[in-house]
Amino acid sequence: MSGTSKVSLSTLPVEVVYRILDRLDIITILCTARNVCQRLNKIISSYERYQVLTTVNLDNTPISNSETSLLADALKNNTALKTLILSMNEIGDEGVKHLANALRNNTALTKLYLASNKIGEVGAEYLADMLQHNTGLVTLHLSCNQIKDNGIKHLADALRVNKTLMHLDLNGNKIGKHGAKSLADALQCNEKLTTLDLQKNYIGCEGAQHLANALLNNTTLVELNINNNHVGYHGAQYFAGVLLHSPTLRILHIGNNEIRFDGLTALADMLRINKTLHTLDIGGNQISDKERQYLDAEEARRLDDEQARRLNDEQARRLEDEQARYMGSVKTQYLIMPRAPRLYNAEARYTAGEKTQYLIMARAPHLDNAQARYTAGEKTRDPNDEAVRYLADALQENSTLTTLFIPNNHIGRVGARHLADLLKKNRALRILHLQGNIISREGVRDLINALKNNNTLIELELEFREVTDKMPIDLDELLERNKRLANINTDNRE
Known part of the structure; x- marks a missing residue:
């Protein structure tokens, strides 16, 4: 046995090492095989799988702190890896510390995904320190x-x-x-960030105002997502003001923010003037002015109550004057004094009845007017459809918006007709999403007829309540006639 030689990494043929590496997964090569010795590092660097490795996807693949540390060590000298996906791994602040230290001087990695990793304030501080030194990272995902x-x-x-x-x-x-x-405050200084996603962050109206003011001085941000932030109609008005002046902001997501009718009209008025915005998302925003109608009726009732109180006070003074006159005549009419209280009570009862009848008559016109205003509004128009009409009218004057998302806004048949009228004339809109509304079969037919001669729309997301036997045929005929309309996704809610 003395003639047998020992096998070691220093003497093992390269081809044999390659075969061993073929049997290992990439995470093992990165975290375990690297940095064993200089020769193995050199062999791995020439290994084909390693050379073409530009993306490592460890999404929802729990790795320990020690594995994260080994991965970080591999990144220090790696010059090939461009994208690292570590979402849903719960690496926490300690795992982020290892990665941040490794990436301070790494210039190869351009995309880092760390969503859902229980990163807190301390982990954010580690990443911030890395960003102050790193000169390669272009995309950073830290959601959830x-x-x-x-x-x-x-x-x-x-x-x-x-x-x-x-x-x-x-x-x-x-x-x-x-x-x-x-x-x-940072956006006022930053000259590189183009996309910022702030969904579901509870920034509210005040936070929206801060961001809007900053964007008046920012010339690089192209896309902003503030969906689900409770910014309200004031927040929508702030961003409408920004878009009247911003030369760069082209994509705005402001869905599920309760912007209501006033917020929508502010954005619509902006669209009449703006020449840069090409995507607007206003889905799920309760865009109707129904609340305003309720408030009008409530205000009418409040005014009527105030008038009633004034009438009560006036009637009370009149009765007091009558009582004073009565008391003044007591001395001269002593003989009829026993009858006076009875007469007074009768007069009071009569006067009270007169007052009640008068007040009812006085209030009736106001209440009737308020009721009539509300009822007429309900009969003649759906408030959500009225909001769509306002938006459609504004888009008749706009030639730059190409993508419009208005799902989940309770748009009905009349609203669909307004959009159909828009599609007959508008030559800019390419993508329209209407899912989650209450469009009837008549509304769908209006849209189909409008699209027969529309040569710009290429994608339509549509959801409707009713379906007829002819509707699939109409959609097929539309696709046959309109060759540019490549994608119609429909969903029947029945």
């Missing part, structure tokens, strides 16, 4: 973590000096209005 407003302060400070990050996703981090303020 626990960064909050204090963590955002660290990231905002980094954005003031970072010169490479272009896409930042902070969806679902509860940054609030204070976090929005920190980001707004």
Whole structure:
């Protein structure tokens, strides 16, 4: 046996090492095989699978702290990996610390996905420190973590000096209005960020105002997503004001924000003038003015109550004057004094009845008018459809908006007709999403007829309540006639 030689990595033929590497998954190669010795590192660097490795996807593949540390060590010297996906791994602040340290001087990695990893304020601070030194990262996804407003302060400070990050996703981090303020201050200085996702962050109307004010001075942000942030109609008005002046903002998602009729009209008026916005998402926004009608009726009732109180006071003074006159005649009419209280009571009863009848008559016109205004509104128009009419009229004057999302807004048949009239004339809109509304078969037919001669729309998302035997035939005929309309997705809600 003395003639047998020992096998080691230092003497093992390269082809044999390649065969061993063929049997290993990529995470094992990155985290375990690398950095064993210089020769193995050199062999791995020449290994074909490693050379073409530009993306590592470990999405929802739980890795331990030690594995995260080994992966981070591999990143320090890696020059091939461009995208690293570690979403839903719960690596926490400690795992982020390893990655951030490794990426401080890494210039190869351009995309990092860390969604749903229980990253808190401390982890955000580690990432912020990395961003102040890193010159390669372009996209950073941090959605559904626990960064909050204090963590955002660290990231905002980094954005003031970072010169490479272009896409930042902070969806679902509860940054609030204070976090929005920190980001707004950073946006006034940042000259690189083009996409910012702030969905579900509770920024409210005040946070929206901070961001809107910042964007008046920002010339790089192209896309902003503030869906589900309770910004209200005031928030919509702030961003409508921004879009009257911003030369760069081209995509705005402001869905599920309760912007109502006043917010929608502000955005619609903006669209009459704006020449840069090409995508607008206003889905799920309760865009009707039905609330305004209720408020009008309520205001009428309030005014009627005030008038009634004034009439009561006036009647009371009149009765007091009558009583005073009566008391003044007591001395001269002593003989009829026993009858006076009875007469007075009778007069009071009569007067009270007269007052009641008078007040009812006085209030009736006001109540009838308020009721008539509300009832007439209900009979002649659906409030949501009226909002769509306003938007459609504005888009008749717009030649740049190409994508419009208005799902889940209770749009009915009349609203669909307004959109159909728009599609007959508009030559800019290419994508229209209407799912989640209450469009009837008549509304669908109006849209189909409008699209027969429309040569610009290429995608329509549609959901309707009723279906007829002829409707599938009509849709097939439409697709046959309109060759540009490549995609119609329909869903029957019955």
